[in-house]
Amino acid sequence: MIRLKLQSTEGTLVWSSPTAPLHVRALLPFWSIAAETFAPDEMPPSIFDIVLEVIGPDDVLDSAFTGSIHGRSCYLGFDEYEKRYYFAKGIGWIMSTGWEPKDGSCGILPLWAAERERDIALELTKLGLDVVRPEAILLHGVIPDSRGRESYPAEKIPDLDGIPAKPCMYVYSSPTRWRIADLTFLSEKERNAVLPDDKSQWLCSLLAKLGRSCRILHEHGGHDYSLTPHNAFTDGTRIDFEYTVLPSYPHKNESLNEDADVWKDKELDGLREIAWYLADMMQLTISGRELNRWWNDAYEG
Numbered sequence: 001m002i003r004l005k006l007q008s009t010e011g012t013l014v015w016s017s018p019t020a021p022l023h024v025r026a027l028l029p030f031w032s033i034a035a036e037t038f039a040p041d042e043m044p045p046s047i048f049d050i051v052l053e054v055i056g057p058d059d060v061l062d063s064a065f066t067g068s069i070h071g072r073s074c075y076l077g078f079d080e081y082e083k084r085y086y087f088a089k090g091i092g093w094i095m096s097t098g099w100e101p102k103d104g105s106c107g108i109l110p111l112w113a114a115e116r117e118r119d120i121a122l123e124l125t126k127l128g129l130d131v132v133r134p135e136a137i138l139l140h141g142v143i144p145d146s147r148g149r150e151s152y153p154a155e156k157i158p159d160l161d162g163i164p165a166k167p168c169m170y171v172y173s174s175p176t177r178w179r180i181a182d183l184t185f186l187s188e189k190e191r192n193a194v195l196p197d198d199k200s201q202w203l204c205s206l207l208a209k210l211g212r213s214c215r216i217l218h219e220h221g222g223h224d225y226s227l228t229p230h231n232a233f234t235d236g237t238r239i240d241f242e243y244t245v246l247p248s249y250p251h252k253n254e255s256l257n258e259d260a261d262v263w264k265d266k267e268l269d270g271l272r273e274i275a276w277y278l279a280d281m282m283q284l285t286i287s288g289r290e291l292n293r294w295w296n297d298a299y300e301g
Contacts, residue, residue, distance in 0.1 A: 003035040004074065004094060006051065009154070010141035011169070014111075015118070020135040020171075021079055023048050024086065029138040029169040032074060032091045033098045033146065048077045048086075068094070069185065070230055072107045076171070084173040086135065090114065091169055098146025110159045111139065111166035112252075113242045118170070120241040120249055127220060129213045132239045136171040143167060174237050180274060181229040183281060194234060199282045204294045207275050209236035211298030214267055222246040223263040225256060227270035229277050271295055 011029035030051060068074055072093055076086040090109025092099060099107055118134040125131055142151035159165035183191055196202045210232060217224060225243035232238050243256060250257045275291050 004032040005035055006030045006032055007144045009143065009151075009169075011139045011154070012141070013136060013138050014168070015115075016136040017134060021082060023079075024135050024171055027051055027136065027138065027171065029140050030088075030091060031099070031140070031144050032094050033144070034094050034096060051076065068179075069181065070179065071095075072109060075177075078177070079173075082173070084133070084175055085177045086171060086173045087132075089117075089170045089172070090140075090167060092143075096146070099143050099152075100146055101152070105158065105160050105165060108143075108157060108159070108165050108167045109170055111137070111168045112159075114168050114170040116249065117172075117241045120244050120246060121172070123246060123249070124217070124238075124241070124244075127216055129216060130209065130235070130237045131241075132172040132174045132237060134170070134172050138169045138171070140167045140169065172239070174233055174239070176233040176235040176237055178234050179230060179239070180232050180234055180278065183234070183278075200284055200286070203275075203278055203282070203284070206234070206236050206278075207271070207291075207295035208298040210238075210271055210274065211295035212301075213238060214264075214271060215299045215301055217244075217267075218264050220246065221260070223260055224267050224270075225263060227267050227274075229274050232274065268299070271299075 007030060009029045009031050013025065013027075016025045027048075028051070068087075072091060073087055073089040074091055074094060076088055078085050091107075093103075093107035096103075096107065114137045118137065121131045121134050125133075140154045142154055143157055144151050154167050155164055157165045157167050178186070178194055183194070186194065210227075213236070214224075214227075223245055224238070224241070225245075226240045227238070231240040243251065243253075245251050245256050245260075245263070256263065272292065272295075275295060276288070279286060279291055
């Protein structure tokens with residue numbers, strides 16, 4: 001995991017779930033900058049208190065916590081009452097040292113994308129899929145530069161198409177801490193603490209759950225462009241719906257609304273990648289045919 005610096009971005013809460021805990025609704029949006037330290041064994045139980053301390057644009061928490069490997073997302077902490085883990089997306093590209101105008105939209109989460117992720121996550125929950133729970137959306141007021149000394153007005157930050165991005169921070173929660181891709185960065189001892197003793201049975205159940213979720217999504221005329229080891233938790237909870245398409249939520253990128261069978265096949269390729277990725281990591285003795293059957297049976301119904 002990567003050490004980060006945090007800096008407040010003087011933003012505002014624009015939406016929160018009625019069930020979001022108070023400490024989530026009280027968060028200020030922040031921007032992260034990677035410090036030059038890789039610290040895989042340092043993971044504090046929670047950084048909510050640390051984030052809540054960031055009260056002004058000049059307040060920088062140096063290497064305050066360890067982030068994740070997931071681009072513009074980081075771990076926030078565990079809520080003991082809810083028994084859920086919280087995360088933030090749209091906090092800068094955490095493998096970089098900050099943001100500059102030449103970076104364009106790198107690390108930015110546009111408001112339209114956060115609202116889309118929220119709305120589709122809520123819709124998929126209604127369909128019976130296990131997905132992350134949207135908690136809050138906060139607009140950034142400014143975006144700090146890579147030195148943490150100057151800030152650019154958020155309204156001047158462009159999206160990929162050149163229009164104002166309205167950069168924001170999206171907070172979501174999951175019943176599970178680790179995504180599948182995180183397992184690579186855990187020691188064998190840590191993985192054994194995270195996963196059940198019977199790794200084969202766990203993998204079989206995980207793939208069946210993901211296969212079922214793909215079937216339900218496809219049966220309802222949808223598809224998910226982004227299914228990868230980064231976008232599913234170890235219990236099968238799914239995440240990242242910026243490029244997910246449902247009939248009631250067409251994408252502004254028209255190519256994602258066309259050739260649905262192609263995108264469905266791509267999603268299944270992502271599921272196949274997850275299967276082989278985990279089987280190889282855990283050195284399971286299993287044939288490729290049997291491995292594919294674990295998810296395909298659930299997909300075929």
